Amino acid sequence: xxxxxxxxxxxxxxxxxxxxxxxxxxxxxxxxxxxxxxxxxxxxxxxxxxxxxxxxxxxxxxxxxxxxxxxxxxxxxxxxxxxxxxxxxxxxxxxxxxxxxxxxxxxxxxxxxxxxxxxxxxxxxxxxxxxxxxxxxxxxxxxxxxxxxxxxxxxxxxxxxxxxxxxxxxxxxxxxxxxxxxxxxxxxxxxxxxxxxxxxxxxxxxxxxxxxxxxxxxxxxxxxxxxxxxxxxxxxxxxxxxxxxxxxxxxxxxxxxxxxxxxxxxxxxxxxxxxxxxxxxxxxxxxxxxxxxxxxxxxxxxxxxxxxxxxxxxxxxxxxxxx
Amino acid sequence: xxxxxxxxxxxxxxxxxxxxxxxxxxxxxxxxxxxxxxxxxxxxxxxxxxxxxxxxxxxxxxxxxxxxxxxxxxxxxxxxxxxxxxxxxxxxxxxxxxxxxxxxxxxxxxxxxxxxxxxxxxxxxxxxxxxxxxxxxxxxxxxxxxxxxxxxxxxxxxxxxxxxxxxxxxxxxxxxxxxxxxxxxxxxxxxxxxxxxxxxxxxxxxxxxxxxxxxxxxxxxxxxxxxxxxxxxxxxxxxxxxxxxxxxxxxxxxxxxxxxxxxxxx
Amino acid sequence: xxxxxxxxxxxxxxxxxxxxxxxxxxxxxxxxxxxxxxxxxxxxxxxxxxxxxxxxxxxxxxxxxxxxxxxxxxxxxxxxxxxxxxxxxxxxxxxxxxxxxxxxxxxxxxxxxxxxxxxxxxxxxxxxxxxxxxxxxxxxxxxxxxxxxxxxxxxxxxxxxxxxxxxxxxxxxxxxxxxxxxxxxxxxxxxxxxxxxxxxxxxxxxxxxxxxxxxxxxxxxxxxxxxxxxxxxxxxxxxxxxxxxxxxxxxxxxxxxxxxxxxxx
Numbered sequence: 001x002x003x004x005x006x007x008x009x010x011x012x013x014x015x016x017x018x019x020x021x022x023x024x025x026x027x028x029x030x031x032x033x034x035x036x037x038x039x040x041x042x043x044x045x046x047x048x049x050x051x052x053x054x055x056x057x058x059x060x061x062x063x064x065x066x067x068x069x070x071x072x073x074x075x076x077x078x079x080x081x082x083x084x085x086x087x088x089x090x091x092x093x094x095x096x097x098x099x100x101x102x103x104x105x106x107x108x109x110x111x112x113x114x115x116x117x118x119x120x121x122x123x124x125x126x127x128x129x130x131x132x133x134x135x136x137x138x139x140x141x142x143x144x145x146x147x148x149x150x151x152x153x154x155x156x157x158x159x160x161x162x163x164x165x166x167x168x169x170x171x172x173x174x175x176x177x178x179x180x181x182x183x184x185x186x187x188x189x190x191x192x193x194x195x196x197x198x199x200x201x202x203x204x205x206x207x208x209x210x211x212x213x214x215x216x217x218x219x220x221x222x223x224x225x226x227x228x229x230x231x232x233x234x235x236x237x238x239x240x241x242x243x244x245x246x247x248x249x250x251x252x253x254x255x256x257x258x259x260x261x262x263x264x265x266x267x268x269x270x271x272x273x274x275x276x277x278x279x280x281x282x283x284x285x286x287x288x289x290x291x292x293x294x295x296x297x298x299x300x301x302x303x304x305x306x307x308x309x310x311x312x313x314x315x316x317x318x319x320x321x322x323x
Numbered sequence: 324x325x326x327x328x329x330x331x332x333x334x335x336x337x338x339x340x341x342x343x344x345x346x347x348x349x350x351x352x353x354x355x356x357x358x359x360x361x362x363x364x365x366x367x368x369x370x371x372x373x374x375x376x377x378x379x380x381x382x383x384x385x386x387x388x389x390x391x392x393x394x395x396x397x398x399x400x401x402x403x404x405x406x407x408x409x410x411x412x413x414x415x416x417x418x419x420x421x422x423x424x425x426x427x428x429x430x431x432x433x434x435x436x437x438x439x440x441x442x443x444x445x446x447x448x449x450x451x452x453x454x455x456x457x458x459x460x461x462x463x464x465x466x467x468x469x470x471x472x473x474x475x476x477x478x479x480x481x482x483x484x485x486x487x488x489x490x491x492x493x494x495x496x497x498x499x500x501x502x503x504x505x506x507x508x509x510x511x512x513x514x515x516x517x518x519x520x521x522x523x524x525x526x527x528x529x530x531x532x533x534x535x536x537x538x539x540x541x542x543x544x545x546x547x548x549x550x551x552x553x554x555x556x557x558x559x560x561x562x563x564x565x566x567x568x569x570x571x572x573x574x575x576x577x578x579x580x581x582x583x584x585x586x587x588x589x
Numbered sequence: 590x591x592x593x594x595x596x597x598x599x600x601x602x603x604x605x606x607x608x609x610x611x612x613x614x615x616x617x618x619x620x621x622x623x624x625x626x627x628x629x630x631x632x633x634x635x636x637x638x639x640x641x642x643x644x645x646x647x648x649x650x651x652x653x654x655x656x657x658x659x660x661x662x663x664x665x666x667x668x669x670x671x672x673x674x675x676x677x678x679x680x681x682x683x684x685x686x687x688x689x690x691x692x693x694x695x696x697x698x699x700x701x702x703x704x705x706x707x708x709x710x711x712x713x714x715x716x717x718x719x720x721x722x723x724x725x726x727x728x729x730x731x732x733x734x735x736x737x738x739x740x741x742x743x744x745x746x747x748x749x750x751x752x753x754x755x756x757x758x759x760x761x762x763x764x765x766x767x768x769x770x771x772x773x774x775x776x777x778x779x780x781x782x783x784x785x786x787x788x789x790x791x792x793x794x795x796x797x798x799x800x801x802x803x804x805x806x807x808x809x810x811x812x813x814x815x816x817x818x819x820x821x822x823x824x825x826x827x828x829x830x831x832x833x834x835x836x837x838x839x840x841x842x843x844x845x846x847x848x849x850x851x852x853x854x
Binding site: 013014058061062063064065083084086087089091093095097098099100101102103107110111112114115116117120159 | 600601604605608611612615676677678680681682683684685686687692843846847848849851852
């Protein structure tokens with residue numbers, strides 16, 4: 001039996017607008033999503049903003065009722081057996097909210113420990129251990145108010161491990177962290193993985209999924225567009241190369257023109273200060289460079305490199321080159 | 324554009340915008356609850372309490388006192404929120420970044436609350452007539468109307484000062500709740516001023532509302548405009564003094580906040 | 590079922606109450622509701638009721654204490670669920686494997702006890718300022734009444750909180766609900782002054798029975814039979830309230846999971 005089973009999950013948001021004539025607007029956040037997660041697996045859910053990642057996680061965390069489909073955690077139904085499910089799971093949503101800022105970290109943890117029926121004797125021992133695990137040793141008596149964003153997010157990890165759940169849902173846990181904070185955070189996730197926890201990680205950072213996850217599902221517009229191991233996903237783009245061209249103040253119209261060139265499979269851009277990096281996926285590899293440069297005629301061009309595709313390039317291709 | 328029309332426009336925009344922004348989440352029902360039912364409940368409570376204390380005499384005393392006191396709902400709560408609200412919304416830096424005339428900006432925030440407060444008092448007096456049989460047959464209505472406007476204005480003056488205090492302390496609710504209840508004690512709405520200890524009487528006389536309430540009681544009992552004119556002059560004077568004090572505090576706050584870079588700290 | 594929860598979860602309730610107390614201690618709005626407002630009402634009422642009966646200072650102290658209790662229940666407990674939502678902690682609380690009403694019970698306990706403790710100090714102060722001696726006519730019965738009142742107020746609060754969440758229309762009347770209960774529950778003057786048709790409304794308000802028990806045991810005006818009646822009514826209302834509230838909480842949480850309102854404000 002799989003630890004987590006999601007079958008044909010569908011979830012709609014309804015919002016009423018208008019004061020006098022009320023209109024109901026429906027947004028289909030998750031259209032049809034199915035996947036399974038094996039015991040002890042670190043499973044990644046990858047997708048752009050608004051793809052339905054958080055909605056899926058919140059359904060799994062018993063915080064949303066699905067409109068259709070079946071969702072089971074350890075064989076328990078997340079609607080009917082919500083309370084049993086809650087004992088098995090822990091979750092964090094990226095961001096720094098969700099803690100009592102006017103209390104110390106230790107008080108926050110003591111509070112949540114009691115909500116999860118952790119025996120006081122046990123929590124007295126576990127809280128310092130957890131603080132050490134997430135790198136907050138010695139800071140536990142300080143008010144959360146004064147914590148940095150990264151510290152708050154790591155405190156969330158400690159919070160969710162209080163009852164030692166077998167299953168963890170981590171929704172964009174590294175969002176908004178500086179590179180050092182994010183790296184420390186990924187170290188924490190690796191530790192959890194080595195403790196044989198079943199983990200669902202959502203992210204829109206490719207390298208994060210690539211370096212951590214055993215399998216990755218790419219979700220776009222409420223549907224799963226690919227599901228495989230990172231290396232298998234990379235095979236989607238194995239026969240392609242990526243040409244990176246550094247430009248300065250490029251016209252969006254020119255980008256569209258390049259996208260339409262017959263030998264271009266996908267194109268994405270990265271803003272870096274005043275530069276724009278064009279990432280062109282093409283089968284022709286280095287041979288495409290002269291043509292590409294020709295279409296950028298009259299514009300300032302910086303460095304041009306040709307490289308092997310990464311998981312990120314596979315992702316760009318899967319979600320239609322708009323990332 | 325002429326400088327006067329420019330400033331009038333600013334005044335008016337400040338007025339309307341602060342009012343609309345504040346009550347955006349208010350539905351008509353909520354407004355009704357706060358403008359009609361809340362005053363009613365307060366009047367009933369204190370009138371019963373007062374008549375329980377006095378053995379059933381002097382009902383008019385409490386009804387009129389509390390009806391006029393209702394103006395403080397707009398004058399204190401409304402005005403402090405209009406000023407303090409900018410801090411919560413984080414719009415203060417933008418406001419202080421504009422070249423707008425600070426005086427127009429500041430007093431514009433109070434204007435709509437004067438109308439709103441006066442309206443509340445009229446409703447409250449209506450309840451008094453309807454439920455407690457307060458007799459208006461000997462009343463000089465134009466003088467009473469003037470009393471209501473003057474009292475409401477002077478209460479808003481205090482509200483402006485309190486609003487500025489709330490900018491400094493960042494505790495809007497604490498400041499305005501406390502002031503509201505202090506007014507209930509000191510304004511003479513519920514306790515005859517001359518029965519208070521001397522130091523409390525002195526404090527009463529330095530507050531808005533006190534003379535307005537006295538004036539309304541005199542007029543409803545059949546007094547003439549001449550009887551209350553001196554009261555009204557001091558009442559408006561007190562209100563203006565508080566308003567000006569508030570304005571100076573407001574400009575000081577702006578200067579101080581810009582110097583210390585504390586515009587955004589809540 | 591509900592009672593079993595309360596016993597099983599007593600440790601959680603106490604922890605929640607403790608943490609709530611420490612979290613709220615420096616919140617100025619709460620400080621006002623539990624300390625300043627009842628103190629000011631006490632001063633006001635002490636002035637107004639000067640010279641009306643023997644033990645009136647005691648009556649005023651207890652009565653204004655009750656006003657504070659009701660205001661804190663209405664505003665602090667009434668908004669407690671929304672407060673968690675604004676802080677972003679509501680999701681974590683709901684997802685804990687514990688009935689959500691147990692958590693709110695703990696929070697209400699903190700509010701009610703907090704009001705009682707701080708108010709009793711402030712009233713003693715007020716009474717001393719005015720130079721009155723406070724005489725408690727039946728201290729043991731009064732203490733028992735206090736405990737029953739705490740329970741009755743908490744249970745009543747457990748109905749208010751989910752109602753405010755489920756029907757925003759009701760919460761709009763929150764401000765207008767403060768004084769009517771002062772009036773109808775007879776906190777500071779007897780309900781006999783009110784028109785007859787309001788009496789049944791008073792009877793269905795748990796604060797009314799709390800006020801009766803506390804006034805009668807503190808001023809010595811009630812006999813044992815009357816006191817027992819008030820206690821009995823408080824107990825019945827508490828049980829009924831707890832029963833209704835567990836239904837309301839279940840409905841509210843299901844609705845929130847359907848409407849996706851646990852997080853958004």
